[in-house]
Each structure stands twice: as structure tokens, then as C-alpha cells.
């Protein structure tokens with residue numbers, strides 16, 4: 300028997316025989332006192348067979364009347380959560396996706412060639428090279444990823460492929476991170492900008508419907524790392540500092556967090572943050588291509604489900620628009636500041652790759668101390684975490700070298716060799 304808001308709840312094990320055994324469920328994955336998740340998901344093939352669930356379904360072992368009497372959500376809610384749990388268990392720990400943008404007007408005007416040939420999960424880069432006698436020849440580089448999204452894929456489809464499957468597990472103590480990696484002008488910001496808005500819409504839907512009246516709250520923050528320092532993008536670029544608490548939890552002192560109750564607020568906050576990000580002394584593109592922008596959505600919950608008590612973190616979803624990958628090479632520039640920034644970017648992109656690889660290999664040691672970026676993301680690399688890397692590439696021949704570098708980086712983050720195919 301457990302207590303919730305003074306109500307007595309029947310432990311699932313003690314009640315009707317059709318209920319699933321609580322002990323077989325990984326309670327580490329559950330938000331505290333999250334009643335619906337105590338019911339395990341029905342077998343996947345029942346869904347795939349299109350079987351319909353009635354109110355006395357044996358997989359739930361609970362009907363509408365008894366669930367109401369116990370103060371539990373009704374069966375339709377439980378079904379929806381069970382379906383989410385099934386989806387969640389299928390979400391890969393690391394997913395690497397490539398997005399190719401279309402040729403832009405300038406490239407079309409120059410008759411620039413599209414050198415990227417795509418299929419659903421692989422792509423070929425056609426590199427033009429010169430022989431010693433100066434005749435041209437083509438070298439093909441083939442790569443395989445979890446998914447390849449071509450120039451016709453919409454932002455909605457990008458969302459469905461990358462972030463949407465992660466949303467339900469944010470309510471199950473998961474920290475998930477979605478990165479956009481690639482050279483300046485390859486479409487990182489274009490790709491990342493709409494994702495948080497769609498995520499907020501789906502998270503709020505879960506809070507207001509599936510998990511209604513359970514005390515879940517959503518918070519929003521937006522900051523950047525520039526030259527190894529942290530700045531709040533929602534507080535006039537106020538400088539922030541990072542500390543670790545006794546439990547080695549990352550804490551960014553002074554970072555503004557906004558409670559989110561509707562999508563409109565988020566639209567405004569994203570616009571404001573992006574506008575702040577690009578107002579630098581060296582001009583919009585220059586500045587933003589040298590910083591990592593980090594937008595975080597935190598799902599919290601007050602201990603007894605009431606709004607008056609302080610809320611504790613349940614799960615987090617971070618969106619990272621990384622510095623232009625080519626900036627890491629600015630280490631020989633004449634300008635000292637550019638050189639130092641280049642070195643910092645280089646360090647952070649290398650450290651990021653190593654951290655994700657360590658996650659993928661289930662290594663106990665995650666080398667997050669390698670850079671400010673990975674230190675800030677430390678709590679997203681431990682415990683129950685999910686990572687999606689979206690590698691953005693330009694299609695034109697002039698970007699060939701940068702494109703190959705981006706694809707090689709993505710390939711090293713997660714190598715998906717495909718037998719006899721000749722890989723780069």
C-alpha cells in the first residue's frame with residue numbers, strides 16, 4: 300500500500316490477478332511515484348496485430364471503474380502510456396543521422412554540382428580529383444548511417460526521425476541530447492531551430508493529458524558557450540559560471556529558467572535567444588559560428604505532485620547547435636583571439652566525439668572533462684541517456700572537403716559498417 304495525496308493506493312501486486320508484476324519492471328526508469336508507469340507495457344506484437352484493448356483488458360488488468368476508485372488514470376491513459384513505453388524501449392542509445400541541404404541560389408548561379416547521392420541510410424560523395432597529368436577523375440566515398448535525410452525532407456520529418464521517439468522517455472528519468480554538427484552554412488541552425496518548439500508541443504500534450512494532475516512541469520533555458528565561457532541568451536548574454544554540487548550534478552549558477560505553459564512563450568524565447576546569439580561585434584554569422592548554443596527543456600515534478608512544493612528534475616532534453624566544425628581548424632590564424640577560439644572549438648568537438656563513443660561502448664569512464672561543452676553536458680552522459688547527432692552537409696562540390704570531414708566525424712561517433720560495402 301502506498302499513499303498519494305492522502306489517498307490509499309492499491310499496490311498492483313496485491314490486486315487483481317491480471318496485473319503484471321511490479322518487480323519485473325525497472326523502477327530506476329520511473330519518475331518518482333509515477334503511477335501509470337507501474338504497469339508494464341503489453342507485448343509489442345499485440346499492437347502490431349492491431350488488437351483492440353477494451354476496458355477489462357487482461358494486459359492492464361484494470362477497468363475504468365476500479366482505476367477511478369483507486370485514483371489512477373483511466374484505462375485509455377494507461378494504454379497510451381504503455382504504447383509510449385513500448386516506443387521508448389526501442390529508442391537507440393545513440394543515433395546518427397545525416398541531413399543534406401539543397402543547393403542554394405548562389406551555388407546554382409555558379410552551376411555548382413551536387414556531389415551527394417543519397418539513399419535511405421547511406422550516401423556516396425563523388426569527389427573530383429586530379430591526376431598528375433591534370434586530367435580529372437572521380438573518387439567515391441560511401442558512408443552508412445542510421446538515416447540519411449535528403450534535400451526534400453521537411454523539418455517535420457526531421458523531427459519525427461530524431462526527437463519525437465525520445466519525448467516519452469524524458470518522463471522516465473532520461474537525459475537526451477540532440478546535436479547539430481557541420482560546417483558553417485550547412486543547415487545546423489535551420490535544422491535545430493524548429494525542433495524545440497515541436498518537442499515542447501509534445502511534452503505539454505503529455506503533461507496536460509496523459510500525465511495530467513501529476514505535478515509535472517516544463518522549464519526552458521537557453522545559453523551559449525563562446526571561447527570556453529558561458530553566457531545566458533535569455534538574460535542579455537549575462538556571464539554564467541558552472542559548478543558541480545556534492546552529487547556531481549552540474550549546476551549553472553544564475554541561468555534563467557522559464558516555466559513553460561504554452562507553445563507561444565517558447566516561440567518568443569527561441570526568437571529572443573537566437574537574436575541575442577547573433578548580435579556580436581564581429582557580425583552575425585561570424586559570431587554564431589564560433590559558439591555552441593544550448594537550449595534545454597527540463598521536465599520537473601514536485602515530490603507530492605502539488606505545484607506549491609519545489610519541483611525536482613525528472614528528465615532533460617538538450618538541443619545543441621554546435622560551432623561550425625571548420626572553426627576548429629582556425630588554430631593558425633593571424634589573430635590571437637581567433638586562434639584561441641579555434642583551439643577551444645577543436646578541443647570541444649574532439650571531447651564530444653570521445654564522450655559519445657564512450658557512451659556507445661558502455662565504457663564506465665566518460666571523458667567529459669575534456670572541454671567546457673562536455674563538462675556542461677556531464678549529467679547527460681551518465682545514467683539513462685540518449686544521444687542524437689544530426690550531421691548537416693552542403694551538397695556542392697566546393698564544400699567537398701568539409702563534407703567529408705563532417706561525415707568522417709559522424710562515422711567515428713558511431714560506426715555502422717555494412718559488410719562488403721567499400722567504406723571511406
Ligand code: ADP
Pocket residue numbers: 399400401403450481482483484485486487488489490588691
Ligand atoms: P549553419 O547554422 O550550419 O551555419 P544555416 O542553418 O544558417 O547554416 O543555413 C545556411 C542557409 O541555408 C540558410 O539561409 C538556411 O535557410 C539555408 N538552409 C539550410 N538548410 C536548408 C534546407 N534543408 N532547406 C532549405 N534551406 C536550407
Ligand code: MG
Pocket residue numbers: 487488489587588620
Ligand atoms: Mg548557424
